[in-house]
Amino acid sequence: MERFIGNAKQLFEDSIEFQHNEKDLTLSIIVKGDKKSKEVLGEETEIRDMLRMFGGLNEDIAMEIYIDEESQKIDLKFQDKDNYIKVRDVLDTIMERIMDICYKALTGDISHFNDLGDFND
Amino acid sequence: MVAIPNSENNPFKALDKATDKTLYEDYAVSSIYIKVRDGVKIASTICLPKGLSPEKKIPTLLYQTRYWRAAKLRVPFRWMFKETLIHSPSPRLFTNYGYAIVYTDVRGCGASYGTRPYPFSKEEIKDGADIADWIISQPWSDGNIVSNGISYTGSTADLLAVNNHPAVKAVMPGHALWDAFTDVVAPGGCYDEAFMRLWSFLGNKLDNNDSAPFKQLLPIGWIIMKGVKPIDSDTDLSLLNEAIQEHATNEYVYELSNDKDFRDDLLPDGTSIDDISTYRYKQEIEKSNIPILGWVSWLDSAYCDATINRFINLNNPQIAIIGDWNHGGVYNGNPLVPDKEVSPTPEERIKKWIDFFDTCIYGKGIQGKTLYYYTMKEEKWKKTHNWPPEGFTRQRWYLDEGNMLNISKPENQTGEDDYKINFRATSGRMNRWWTLLGLPIDYSNREKADKKLLCYTSPPLKETIEITGHATITLFLSSTHEDGAVFAYLEVLDEDGNIYYITDGNLRLIHRKLSTETPPYKMLGPYHTFKKKDSSPLVPGEVVEATFAFRPTSALIPKGYRLKLAIAGADKDTFKQYPLDGGKPVITICRNAVNTSFIDLPIKIRNDI
Numbered sequence: 001m002e003r004f005i006g007n008a009k010q011l012f013e014d015s016i017e018f019q020h021n022e023k024d025l026t027l028s029i030i031v032k033g034d035k036k037s038k039e040v041l042g043e044e045t046e047i048r049d050m051l052r053m054f055g056g057l058n059e060d061i062a063m064e065i066y067i068d069e070e071s072q073k074i075d076l077k078f079q080d081k082d083n084y085i086k087v088r089d090v091l092d093t094i095m096e097r098i099m100d101i102c103y104k105a106l107t108g109d110i111s112h113f114n115d116l117g118d119f120n121d
Numbered sequence: 122m123v124a125i126p127n128s129e130n131n132p133f134k135a136l137d138k139a140t141d142k143t144l145y146e147d148y149a150v151s152s153i154y155i156k157v158r159d160g161v162k163i164a165s166t167i168c169l170p171k172g173l174s175p176e177k178k179i180p181t182l183l184y185q186t187r188y189w190r191a192a193k194l195r196v197p198f199r200w201m202f203k204e205t206l207i208h209s210p211s212p213r214l215f216t217n218y219g220y221a222i223v224y225t226d227v228r229g230c231g232a233s234y235g236t237r238p239y240p241f242s243k244e245e246i247k248d249g250a251d252i253a254d255w256i257i258s259q260p261w262s263d264g265n266i267v268s269n270g271i272s273y274t275g276s277t278a279d280l281l282a283v284n285n286h287p288a289v290k291a292v293m294p295g296h297a298l299w300d301a302f303t304d305v306v307a308p309g310g311c312y313d314e315a316f317m318r319l320w321s322f323l324g325n326k327l328d329n330n331d332s333a334p335f336k337q338l339l340p341i342g343w344i345i346m347k348g349v350k351p352i353d354s355d356t357d358l359s360l361l362n363e364a365i366q367e368h369a370t371n372e373y374v375y376e377l378s379n380d381k382d383f384r385d386d387l388l389p390d391g392t393s394i395d396d397i398s399t400y401r402y403k404q405e406i407e408k409s410n411i412p413i414l415g416w417v418s419w420l421d422s423a424y425c426d427a428t429i430n431r432f433i434n435l436n437n438p439q440i441a442i443i444g445d446w447n448h449g450g451v452y453n454g455n456p457l458v459p460d461k462e463v464s465p466t467p468e469e470r471i472k473k474w475i476d477f478f479d480t481c482i483y484g485k486g487i488q489g490k491t492l493y494y495y496t497m498k499e500e501k502w503k504k505t506h507n508w509p510p511e512g513f514t515r516q517r518w519y520l521d522e523g524n525m526l527n528i529s530k531p532e533n534q535t536g537e538d539d540y541k542i543n544f545r546a547t548s549g550r551m552n553r554w555w556t557l558l559g560l561p562i563d564y565s566n567r568e569k570a571d572k573k574l575l576c577y578t579s580p581p582l583k584e585t586i587e588i589t590g591h592a593t594i595t596l597f598l599s600s601t602h603e604d605g606a607v608f609a610y611l612e613v614l615d616e617d618g619n620i621y622y623i624t625d626g627n628l629r630l631i632h633r634k635l636s637t638e639t640p641p642y643k644m645l646g647p648y649h650t651f652k653k654k655d656s657s658p659l660v661p662g663e664v665v666e667a668t669f670a671f672r673p674t675s676a677l678i679p680k681g682y683r684l685k686l687a688i689a690g691a692d693k694d695t696f697k698q699y700p701l702d703g704g705k706p707v708i709t710i711c712r713n714a715v716n717t718s719f720i721d722l723p724i725k726i727r728n729d730i
Contacts, residue, residue, distance in 0.1 A: 008201070012201060016197060031200045038356075039356060041200075042196040046195070046196040053344075098197075105341040105343075105344050
């Protein structure tokens with residue numbers, strides 16, 4: 001698994017695109033490449049887990065999540081601009097955080113997760 | 122990366138026949154259930170080269186695992202990677218070369234239905250034939266199947282041959298067992314508490330689709346994986362949940378075996394630990410005449426013995442390879458050259474495996490038996506058709522006064538050394554036993570470890586020697602207790618006093634009787650049956666002989682180095698403690714003209730170096 005990390009950043013960029021729409025307070029995750037099934041795109045809880053586990057978003061943010069298989073797009077819609085900005089900032093740095101977490105995990109360090117509670121396993 | 126030494130004896134050069142025949146660039150994945158003869162549904166993940174034309178027929182690599190055949194990845198990894206990410210090296214290496222791969226969860230495991238009474242059950246072995254039938258009925262199959270794997274999956278590859286299925290053309294057991302009792306459960310009759318407990322714990326969690334233990338044991342795995350991959354049509358997970366419910370009656374080896382002291386102790390259903398051993402299927406495997414490529418490393422648990430035993434006991438055409446890496450070949454495992462990187466890399470190795478499979482499917486196959494072994498410190502591959510290789514003589518080194526190892530027998534009549542067993546003694550958690558969990562191997566701390574042990578050291582060697590094969594040790598000893606164990610570490614000191622581990626051996630002393638019975642398979646070294654009828658407690662104060670083999674090795678020991686023997690009575694991080702109730706045992710090692718204790722090494726003088 002170590003080997004995948006070396007390529008993961010590029011793969012992430014090739015596989016995922018984030019779009020911001022501040023006017024509509026909407027963040028979009030576009031999953032690129034071969035068309036993914038609904039199961040692969042995931043469920044709402046998994047998107048929230050990703051933000052918490054890898055983004056460090058340790059609070060419940062009010063947002064609506066729409067997962068569309070046809071467009072391969074996941075929209076996060078907010079009513080509150082502060083919430084929009086918080087999640088936008090998380091998404092903007094999430095790949096770097098994932099890399100950092102993975103590198104640490106390879107050495108056995110999972111301290112990052114200690115305060116984030118249980119995940120949807 | 123260190124280049125693979127360029128030698129005609131290098132197996133990775135010898136197998137290097139293929140041209141660059143990359144045919145495909147990616148692969149498609151699907152997961153289904155294959156129903157076997159008794160209705161049990163086996164979860165299977167099929168990888169086919171992308172762009173495979175409908176009329177094209179290709180061979181299949183079958184990989185049967187008790188770990189998850191494919192993983193349900195967490196978001197966002199699921200958007201980036203296929204569910205086969207957990208397989209390293211990537212299945213792409215095979216599909217690019219025009220092989221299909223079928224990964225299965227063996228019955229009772231992963232997303233498969235069924236239950237699991239113990240590993241490698243007869244029903245599990247038969248499933249291999251049913252899956253082979255399914256494979257060759259597929260429109261993309263050319264009717265040829267090969268199988269490989271490492272560790273558990275290495276053994277399922279080995280045992281696929283038992284079925285004598287005509288489509289199976291070659292198997293490749295990597296780091297796989299031969300005799301479950303001595304290779305894994307209780308090497309030298311000493312119960313491997315750490316591995317058996319951890320492996321059973323992990324197996325239980327995997328069979329219940331619980332990834333939580335990975336959080337501590339394999340954090341990167343926990344970060345990436347949520348659980349086992351359900352089959353594609355199981356969108357509401359109802360089938361997966363049904364399958365997991367069937368696993369509730371699975372049995373686990375730690376619970377089955379941790380109170381067993383003898384090879385012939387029976388499990389609850391009347392079978393014994395021997396029944397999960399590959400050697401029990403010698404006749405069926407030989408009847409298949411399927412070519413076998415077995416590979417392992419010197420420092421991987423007792424699997425080096427397993428590979429040698431397979432080599433000397435089976436008449437099938439065979440290649441055996443013994444290198445210097447950890448369990449699975451991911452990390453360097455050469456204690457004499459600890460800083461080098463593993464060679465070959467897993468990717469390089471896989472390409473040679475494809476050459477082997479191609480030769481067996483499309484070429485002339487392999488003839489006879491060849492064993493390639495790596496001599497550590499000399500850093501060279503050797504080749505032999507017989508084991509042990511020719512040209513080695515036995516050389517004894519006697520335990521003597523002043524904690525010396527001498528080439529001449531002691532002359533004194535009463536010399537002996539008392540050793541109070543230190544139950545804190547350990548070879549660490551990166552030893553040859555813990556690497557069964559895929560961990561790196563590290564014996565760099567022998568100086569500290571040896572301070573708790575009884576040690577004997579030779580004068581500097583006058584000539585460079587090569588030790589290749591099974592060294593043995595004979596100790597005349599007494600104890601204050603009826604039970605106990607001896608762990609013997611063969612080490613060397615360089616001219617600066619740095620200590621390097623070479624190999625080790627161990628024996629639970631109730632099993633000390635040297636049997637004159639015919640062993641169940643050809644064995645090298647002293648034969649202990651480990652059966653109840655041959656066991657006997659020690660009589661406190663009474664001197665007995667304990668003779669046993671070190672695990673095999675091949676190492677060059679330069680002139681000027683010194684041999685060192687370190688003796689322990691426990692290895693706390695790995696093996697169960699003997700006596701079971703502890704106490705403060707003292708063993709007395711005799712080293713005199715009457716009761717002569719010694720090590721016996723298979724050596725060759727290497728003045729050519």
